[in-house]
Amino acid sequence: MSETPEQFTFDFHKEKAEILRASDDLQIKIGDFAGPLDLLLFVIRQEQANIFDIPIARITEKYLEYIQVMKKLDIAVAADFLVMAAQLIEIKSKMLLPRDPLAADDEEAEDPRQELVDRLLEYEKFKTAAGMLYERSTIEQAVFHRGPIETDGESAEVDATVFDLLTVFQQMIARRADEIKMEIEREEISLADMIKNLKRRIFEEKELSLMRFFEEMRSKQELVTAFIAVLEIVRTEAVRLTQKQTFGDVILRSVTTDAH
Amino acid sequence: MSEAVAQQPTRTPAELVALVEALIFVADEPVTSKVLAEVLDEDKGAIAAAVEQLQSEYEARDSGLQIREIAGGWQIATRTEFHEEVRKFLKTRPSAKLSLASLETLAVIAYKQPVTVPEILEIRGVQSATSIKTLLDKRLIVAKGRKEAVGRPIQYGTSKEFLIQFGLKDLNDLPSFEDFEDLVQ
Incomplete structure (x- = not known):
């Protein structure tokens, strides 16, 4: 028997993992197992075992063999795979223990495998659901529609990131740079006051345009304070940032009403 | 007048x-x-x-x-x-397919939303941080508040973009989760 390395690939259309013998191609794709439950299901299928009556000793042995192969092939075996190995061994040892003779007969002793079986069945449903999503996305890729164009104002709300915030802020700074000709000393507003002010505005107006809020600031220092206040309020309060288009204005919105 | x-x-x-x-x-x-x-x-x-x-x-x-x-x-x-x-x-190519792990994570989120990272771990038996980041980057999922539990973990749900990319009218348009049971057994 030649020592050809085994190649593992996953094909949703076959709905199970498959081992291919790779002749000269050393690319091993064992990492394609989505996780320990996936590998375990594969082993059970491979051994043609009944999922409701798993021969735990044999399956554990095979499972550990696969982990060994993964290690030998220098694939970093994720800790989760080892956790599953430990659980299998634990179940195996529980199965070896003699039944408690004093235990009531009518109360059937819990099968140590039960929890694992439940998890496997639940997991397999999600795996099938993943396959369904895969097929849907494949079909969707054959359908084309008009993409958003720059002038589309009514596009979907998407969550704005900190970078979007920064972009808005930078645009403001750039605009300010031309406008501010002379610095006049003003009474400085503290961060605490700014946050209080911002909170009140969001509460009153429900939706606050970040661009507009920044525009009200009278100096670079106030702008910076306002920016920090926005970051702070997003971090601590039930406030959501939304943006209608990429590089567009960011809207601050109170979400306290649907927080419960 | x-x-x-x-x-x-x-x-x-x-x-x-x-x-x-x-x-x-x-x-x-x-x-x-x-x-x-x-x-x-x-x-x-x-x-x-x-x-x-x-x-x-x-x-x-x-x-x-x-x-x-x-x-x-x-x-x-x-x-x-x-x-x-x-x-x-x-002159386009089909966009990169989601990995098996990401698809699984997405399936869990789609059917269990709102769902937290530990809950996803429990179902998938594997850490899903990378997949969640991918799904967030692709805007297929969004954070939907925090769960009132220890550590106040973030809850995730699917986005409108998810419906669009998977050609769904709404979430009810997804096949019922119970239907997968028949396929499994």
Whole structure:
């Protein structure tokens, strides 16, 4: 028997993992197992075992063999795979223990495998659901529609990131740079006051345009304070940032009403 | 009071169909019947009839386009059978498929939302941080508040983008989760 390395690939259309013998191609794709439950299901299928009556000793042995192969092939075996190995061994040892003779007969002793079986069945449903999503996305890729164009104002709300915030802020700074000709000393507003002010505005107006809020600031220092206040309020309060288009204005919105 | 009273638009059904077509065409994302009804000052029944008429017209003449119901709205899209030619013209390739791990994570989120990272770990038996980041980057999922539990973990749910990318009318359009049980056993 030649020592050809085994190649593992996953094909949703076959709905199970498959081992291919790779002749000269050393690319091993064992990492394609989505996780320990996936590998375990594969082993059970491979051994043609009944999922409701798993021969735990044999399956554990095979499972550990696969982990060994993964290690030998220098694939970093994720800790989760080892956790599953430990659980299998634990179940195996529980199965070896003699039944408690004093235990009531009518109360059937819990099968140590039960929890694992439940998890496997639940997991397999999600795996099938993943396959369904895969097929849907494949079909969707054959359908084309008009993409958003720059002038589309009514596009979907998407969550704005900190970078979007920064972009808005930078645009403001750039605009300010031309406008501010002379610095006049003003009474400085503290961060605490700014946050209080911002909170009140969001509460009153429900939706606050970040661009507009920044525009009200009278100096670079106030702008910076306002920016920090926005970051702070997003971090601590039930406030959501939304943006209608990429590089567009960011809207601050109170979400306290649907927080419960 | 010389201002003209806002008059009820008098349109023929054919004109309404044409208008609906025009609006669905310019919309960059699925447009709902409600929005169409508001903009055109018509009731939703008339809009629904117009969309239906439009759909059958497209079908009757074997149009290259179709009117689809996606994410609760209407969308004009090319028909699937022309995907090769369209792709050739657009010079695009099918976008990168999600990995198996990401698809699984997405399936868990779609059916269990709102769901936290530890809950996803429990079901998948494996850390899903990378997948969650991928799904967030692709805007298929969004954070939906925090769970009132120890550590106040973030809860995730699917986005409108998810509905659009997977061609779903709404979340109810997903096959029922119980149906997968029959397939498994």
